[in-house]
Amino acid sequence: MAEKPFSDSWADASYWWEGRTPAPDAETLPAKADVLVIGSGYTGLHAAIQTARAGMHTVVIDAGRIGEGCSTRNGGQVSTSIKPSFGSLKQKFGADTAERIFREGQASLDFTAKFISDEAIDCDFRVVGRFHGAHSPRQYEQLARDAEAAHPVLDTEAYIVPESEQHSELRTDFYHGGIVFPKHASIDPGAYHAGLVEVAQQSGASLMPNCAATALAEEHVEHEVQTVRGRIRARNVIVATNGYSGNLLPWLQHRIIPIGSYIIATEELPKDQVDEFFPTNRIQSDTRKLVYYYRLSPDRKRILFGGRVSLRETDPRRSGPILLRDMIAIFPDLEDVRISHSWAGTVGYTFDSLMHAGRRRGLYWAGGYCGAGAGMAGYLGNMIGRQVSGDKTATTVFSEIPFSGRPYYRGNPWFLSSSVLWYRILDRIR
Numbered sequence: 466m467a468e469k470p471f472s473d474s475w476a477d478a479s480y481w482w483e484g485r486t487p488a489p490d491a492e493t494l495p496a497k498a499d500v501l502v503i504g505s506g507y508t509g510l511h512a513a514i515q516t517a518r519a520g521m522h523t524v525v526i527d528a529g530r531i532g533e534g535c536s537t538r539n540g541g542q543v544s545t546s547i548k549p550s551f552g553s554l555k556q557k558f559g560a561d562t563a564e565r566i567f568r569e570g571q572a573s574l575d576f577t578a579k580f581i582s583d584e585a586i587d588c589d590f591r592v593v594g595r596f597h598g599a600h601s602p603r604q605y606e607q608l609a610r611d612a613e614a615a616h617p618v619l620d621t622e623a624y625i626v627p628e629s630e631q632h633s634e635l636r637t638d639f640y641h642g643g644i645v646f647p648k649h650a651s652i653d654p655g656a657y658h659a660g661l662v663e664v665a666q667q668s669g670a671s672l673m674p675n676c677a678a679t680a681l682a683e684e685h686v687e688h689e690v691q692t693v694r695g696r697i698r699a700r701n702v703i704v705a706t707n708g709y710s711g712n713l714l715p716w717l718q719h720r721i722i723p724i725g726s727y728i729i730a731t732e733e734l735p736k737d738q739v740d741e742f743f744p745t746n747r748i749q750s751d752t753r754k755l756v757y758y759y760r761l762s763p764d765r766k767r768i769l770f771g772g773r774v775s776l777r778e779t780d781p782r783r784s785g786p787i788l789l790r791d792m793i794a795i796f797p798d799l800e801d802v803r804i805s806h807s808w809a810g811t812v813g814y815t816f817d818s819l820m821h822a823g824r825r826r827g828l829y830w831a832g833g834y835c836g837a838g839a840g841m842a843g844y845l846g847n848m849i850g851r852q853v854s855g856d857k858t859a860t861t862v863f864s865e866i867p868f869s870g871r872p873y874y875r876g877n878p879w880f881l882s883s884s885v886l887w888y889r890i891l892d893r894i895r
């Protein structure tokens with residue numbers, strides 16, 4: 466690894482913020498709205514677009530800049546977002562529900578592609594496919610078994626790539642073969658978010674940055690929300706705060722586990738080196754419990770490499786060199802490469818590794834994407850927005866399955882270090 470892992474101009478900021486101007490501050494918070502959306506990521510903006518288009522006076526607030534959270538920090542890998550296997554879901558919920566969960570995963574991918582195309586959002590959305598590498602021979606065998614047992618109606622078109630053919634996907638000997646999911650996509654997540662901001666504003670929604678909601682009083686007809694910029698009453702409130710939820714809604718806080726995800730961008734690499742190591746444009750991930758996810762930047766000049774680096778949460782100055790070291794373990798010839806950007810965000814996990822959406826009186830929420838919400842967050846945000854607008858066809862299985870917390874969890878993931886340690890051990894022995 467280079468003696469100085471950071472380039473001279475490195476930034477402790479998301480690569481996707483480069484060259485983007487944050488949405489301007491709005492004037493004053495209105496005293497009343499039909500719909501108040503708390504959180505301005507993909508979930509919140511997609512919901513707001515639907516309610517504003519239905520003619521409802523819609524206000525979106527965010528504690529930080531518009532899009533401050535994960536939606537402008539992520540790796541831009543768009544998958545079906547469903548983490549548990551079909552078999553485990555079938556055992557837990559029965560075959561019908563398991564199938565509906567998988568179908569909605571696919572629907573979220575299709576929805577994202579169609580929305581971007583219909584709204585002509587310029588965000589480099591491309592169906593490039595994913596190569597998911599096996600980090601051990603045993604994991605490769607498991608992938609092969611999974612591919613064979615794939616449910617016929619789910620139509621993933623996934624296929625196995627043996628170790629002997631791996632270099633056609635990725636020039637590394639780190640993996641023992643892998644599986645390709647041809648329908649997964651890549652996106653420029655910052656440009657996607659910027660496009661959503663534009664669509665939301667054109668649809669009539671008002672966006673208010675630096676306006677943290679600090680208290681929420683649930684009432685029968687209207688909710689009163691206290692913010693740092695005054696009070697607002699709204700008949701419908703959509704809580705779209707995911708990994709940044711805090712204690713605004715204790716019920717939600719007791720069900721969503723905030724976990725840091727860390728990522729770097731390298732400085733620009735020579736074209737022939739990029740072409741050699743990444744012969745395709747696919748997105749990449751692997752079978753480790755502490756998964757690495759990576760890809761090229763849309764201009765194919767940098768590698769964006771992410772994962773979980775430490776037992777406890779840390780800062781990008783520490784996480785950057787660890788990620789770089791791990792990336793070099795996969796591509797040893799890149800040992801002199803340096804980091805141009807290192808950043809992190811807080812994703813929202815759940816105890817069942819599934820996302821959830823729901824409503825209680827006029828209070829709606831969606832979240833818990835378990836680090837895979839690039840497509841699903843918009844899909845469920847759209848669903849919630851349509852429900853608020855009275856669309857009876859907007860139903861989702863993620864409102865029907867139970868959303869449980871644990872008696873020992875009140876919002877502080879004290880068990881995180883031991884879980885990460887356990888996963889590290891599993892990754893070594895499996």
Ligand SMILES: Cc1cc2nc3c(=O)[nH]c(=O)nc-3n(C[C@H](O)[C@H](O)[C@H](O)COP(=O)(O)OP(=O)(O)OC[C@H]3O[C@@H](n4cnc5c(N)ncnc54)[C@H](O)[C@@H]3O)c2cc1C
Nearest residue numbers: 504506507508528534535536539540542678810837838839
């Ligand atoms: C480093 C990283 C890499 C990732 N990579 C991928 C990937 O490659 N593929 C993928 O599918 N997913 C990925 N994800 C996850 C994905 O980005 C998220 O699932 C998705 O963006 C969630 O969107 P959201 O709108 O629900 O939440 P967010 O975008 O996090 O938005 C929540 C917003 O709520 C605001 N907020 C919180 N509390 C309050 C309050 N009290 N008042 C007002 N506002 C409040 C926050 O400021 C924040 O802006 C990644 C995440 C990270 C951090």
